[in-house]
Amino acid sequence: MKVLKFGGTSVGTVASLRNVKNIVESQPGPVVVVVSALGGVTDMLIDAARKAASGSNEWRLVYDKILMRHEDVVFGLVAQDAQEKVWESVRQLLHRLRDYYRGIELVEDLSARTLCKVVSFGERISSLVISHIITGARHYDSLNFIKTENWFGRDIADTELTSRLITATFNDLEAGVAIVPGFISTDRDNGDITNLGRGGSDYTAALIAAALGASVLEIWTDVDGFMTADPRIIKSAYVIPHLSFLESMDLCNFGAKVIYPPTIYPVFHKNIPIKILNTFHPDAPGTLITDTHRTQVPQSFRGVSSITDVSLISLKPNVLFPSPALRNRALNVMSKKGVDILLSTHPESDDTVLEFALRREASKYALECLRQDFDGECTLADIPEITETHDVSTVTVVGENLKSDASAMQRVIHTLQRHGIEVFAHAPGSSGFAQTAVIPSDRLHEALALLHANFLE
Ligand code: ADP
Ligand code: ASP
Ligand code: MG
Secondary structure, three states, rough: OEEEOOOOOOOHHHHHOOOHHHHHHHHOOEEEEHHHHHHHHHEEEEEEHHHOOOOOOOOOHHHHHHHHHHHHHHHHOOHHHHHHHHHHHHHOOOOOHHHHHHHHHOOOOOHHHHHHHHHHHHHHHHHHHHHHHOOOOEEHHHHHHEEEEEOOOOOEEOHHHHHHHHHHHHHHHHOOEEEEEEEEEOOOOOOHHHEEOOOOHHHHHHHHHHHHHEEEEEEEOOHHHHHHHHOOOOOOOOEOEEEEEEHHHHHHOOOOOOOOHHHHHHHOOOOOOEEEEEEEOOOOOOOOEEEEOOOOOOOOOOEEEEEEEEEEEEEOOOOOOOOOOHHHHHHHHHHOOOOOEEEEEOOOOOOOEEEEEEEEHHHHHHHHHHHHHHHOOOOOHOOEEEEEEEEEEEEEEEEEHHHOOOOOHHHHHHHHHHOOOOOEEEEEEEOEEEEEEEHHHHHHHHHHHHHHHHHOO
């Protein structure tokens, strides 16, 4: 049994959906196919909601575009005798969506929960339409079996409950094709519509693959595989034929957009291989991700990734060098409040400050948590100076062999500094397979190009 996931890039147009149809119909089955919203539609749904919330009726123009995109697909691909019936079901969903927009415009307010409802229409409609395009397919609704719980204001999957519900839902699949909307979910406590985060369809597919013990999770997208760098930035990036779970996890956690980061863990845990394949080039070998721990490739560096919009929080203690206790305390404060830290420096080095890199959107809250904690318990003289630097990015080099390559980080830093790129902070990842440096955002592309040219070409 296989799980295939097709992203927005693969289900964007009539032409690309023809490829999807061919790929799915050539599978022996049983097969679960997870689909995203039509490419660009999630952005449009959000854009229209924001316009409506600002009291502007311009949302109608965006809504009309969304309607036309789906109309093209229904009348371009659904069998002629079923077109009217399918369009009627789609139209009902679109009318519900329009009612939401009218309501948002009226009250000029958009709560997080309402936005979740609005964006859910992308996958609800695409999966319904695709289930009528693929011969013999049956539609299954993720809202019934992908369950989330609220964790510090974020919706995260309740993997245990979800796994049980998936097993119960698909026990009748036999040799058929199931079409499932990615991304969307419901709150386990109150049934509200939620989602797994932007790019979350990959994660839906992984949760299903893990629960059903699939033989493989295939992620079909618009590139030939997992590449040594983001091909939109580095033109000479090339496909990596084989990666380990941990290497791919590090690359994705540090910004490689090709797989949504939480995706890897459930399948890694069940030792289910992942393949990255190209919908527009289905015969290309792609990338295979497995649990092989020792790569056969002698080179240390397998890939490079980056995250923009990072903040660097610096803690300068009133003593000369920060202690490990101070670092642990700061890390505990932030993680107990649900703040994800990308990188933290180690006080063993001769630095006089401790640095924590995190996504920009989390930094205001993280600073509040830190200031509150230190304010509450320290005497005035012990309160460290806490500052924040914006406009920084992380660059991360990854490779299993980096673990035994003691000079790797020094070579990376040296390469960057030789070209005048300041390194504000650096640290290894917890797996030992990644080394990350924090640099000014305006030098990011240059840094990626340098690291790729020096270590991957
Ligand atoms: P989908 O709609 O299929 O989910 P995404 O846009 O989420 O597609 O992910 C695929 C894109 O990820 C590619 O088009 C590519 O531009 C980008 N990308 C970033 N880093 C990498 C990488 N290391 N390897 C391959 N693609 C990458
Ligand atoms: N449609 C959602 C998004 O654009 C989920 C996904 O494509 O994976 O983020
Ligand atoms: Mg994606």
